[in-house]
Amino acid sequence: KLEETSPNEYQDNKFVCQRATPLKHHNTKFTDALEILERHAVYVDSTQRDSRALAFRRAACALKSYPKQITRIEEASKLSSVGNHSKKEILENGSSDEVQDILSSEFFKTMEVFSSIYGCGPATARKWYEKGYRSIADVHHAVSDGMKLTEQQTMGFKYHSDLVKPVPKEEAINIKDIVIKELSKIQPNCIVELVGGYRRGKLSGHDVDILITHQNNSKVEGLLHKLVERLEKLDLMVGRNPHFESKTLYLKSVKGIGEGSQRQGGHMDSLDHCFCMFQMGKSFENEKVEHSCMQTTGEADETGTSTGSSSSEQMAAVVRRVDLIVAPHKQFPFALLGWTGSKQFNRSLRDYAWKVLKVKLSNHGMWDHKHIPVRQVEATSEQEIFHELKLEYRDPHDRNA
Ligand code: ATP
Numbered sequence: 001k002l003e004e005t006s007p008n009e010y011q012d013n014k015f016v017c018q019r020a021t022p023l024k025h026h027n028t029k030f031t032d033a034l035e036i037l038e039r040h041a042v043y044v045d046s047t048q049r050d051s052r053a054l055a056f057r058r059a060a061c062a063l064k065s066y067p068k069q070i071t072r073i074e075e076a077s078k079l080s081s082v083g084n085h086s087k088k089e090i091l092e093n094g095s096s097d098e099v100q101d102i103l104s105s106e107f108f109k110t111m112e113v114f115s116s117i118y119g120c121g122p123a124t125a126r127k128w129y130e131k132g133y134r135s136i137a138d139v140h141h142a143v144s145d146g147m148k149l150t151e152q153q154t155m156g157f158k159y160h161s162d163l164v165k166p167v168p169k170e171e172a173i174n175i176k177d178i179v180i181k182e183l184s185k186i187q188p189n190c191i192v193e194l195v196g197g198y199r200r201g202k203l204s205g206h207d208v209d210i211l212i213t214h215q216n217n218s219k220v221e222g223l224l225h226k227l228v229e230r231l232e233k234l235d236l237m238v239g240r241n242p243h244f245e246s247k248t249l250y251l252k253s254v255k256g257i258g259e260g261s262q263r264q265g266g267h268m269d270s271l272d273h274c275f276c277m278f279q280m281g282k283s284f285e286n287e288k289v290e291h292s293c294m295q296t297t298g299e300a301d302e303t304g305t306s307t308g309s310s311s312s313e314q315m316a317a318v319v320r321r322v323d324l325i326v327a328p329h330k331q332f333p334f335a336l337l338g339w340t341g342s343k344q345f346n347r348s349l350r351d352y353a354w355k356v357l358k359v360k361l362s363n364h365g366m367w368d369h370k371h372i373p374v375r376q377v378e379a380t381s382e383q384e385i386f387h388e389l390k391l392e393y394r395d396p397h398d399r400n401a
Pocket residue numbers: 195196197198202204205206207208209268269338339340341342343346363
């Protein structure tokens with residue numbers, strides 16, 4: 001599949017969404033280096049995202065979808081997205097002094113640590129760096145001296161050691177299965193998809209993205225709230241939501257998600273969405289308790305108990321970030337496309353749709369602005385969306401831009 005285009009026919013002047021970008025590609029040593037340069041550029045100036053950082057990102061995207069390993073600089077020179085700075089990195093085999101210097105710099109190392117805190121973006125990280133903080137402990141001290149954190153950052157600090165641990169796909173599937181099981185008790189026949197990186201073939205991720213819909217629109221209204229309440233009652237969530245006085249971190253519910261309220265292709269996602277913190281471990285604890293109760297009321301002499309409890313103890317109570325999203329059925333294909341990503345693939349898709357077709361694409365739908373008055377274009381599947389956009393269909397595995 002990787003070899004379907006020969007390097008000679010390869011065109012990087014196309015939009016990223018017009019090319020297949022697989023997860024595994026041939027130029028990792030270069031793209032890893034370019035991604036460091038990109039992150040560094042964002043850390044230096046997050047308002048300049050559109051220039052330097054974006055140039056590195058475009059170059060990395062071109063290399064990710066290039067059908068073979070670049071061995072000669074002449075090859076890279078033919079790629080219009082690979083600018084001089086990125087070319088230099090390729091010349092130096094992805095291990096230039098510049099990259100080495102960045103990696104060993106106090107600035108970069110500190111910014112990486114701060115950016116690993118949920119709720120801490122590059123602007124906050126830099127603010128802390130400029131105040132002289134160099135470690136998580138430094139920030140903790142500042143907090144005890146009265147520095148304010150946002151709700152998200154507070155959670156980010158509290159569960160930092162858990163949240164930096166990657167979520168293996170098997171665990172993401174477990175969480176999805178719990179969601180399916182609990183949903184079925186609230187509302188039968190929901191459609192549930194594991195989206196985000198796992199749908200693109202990744203074997204681990206930084207969070208678990210779960211998209212939910214129901215064929216009947218009236219069943220969708222209020223569904224997320226009920227689901228979250230139920231998961232909280234089962235003690236599967238940690239955190240506290242200031243707006244809902246529940247334990248959930250953040251629950252956004254937009255009234256009247258139906259037809260009338262759709263802004264014409266706005267980028268802001270106004271689907272029902274809950275950022276939450278799951279704690280599977282606690283439920284395993286609960287199951288263990290139930291299990292041992294059953295055992296004591298049952299057989300008086302149970303020899304297998306020690307193996308049973310040691311396997312429960314292995315289930316560490318790791319806190320995981322989970323995004324729960326509920327979409328009305330009509331918007332589901334758009335939400336599915338949007339929440340599958342990658343972010344860069346979506347960006348390219350929206351860019352292409354607008355620049356080439358004057359179509360605004362969002363997680364809710366698409367709107368044709370060539371047509372006066374603006375006309376909504378419907379689709380019942382991702383395939384139909386690509387078709388309407390006059391694009392070759394891309395499997396989620398080929399959307400890893
Ligand atoms: P990872 O495996 O590290 O979690 P990911 O690709 O799943 O990577 P996420 O940040 O979880 O990354 O996002 C998944 C997709 O959902 C992305 O394509 C992103 O564009 C989209 N997305 C994330 N947050 C929002 C949001 N608030 N509104 C709309 N879309 C979002």
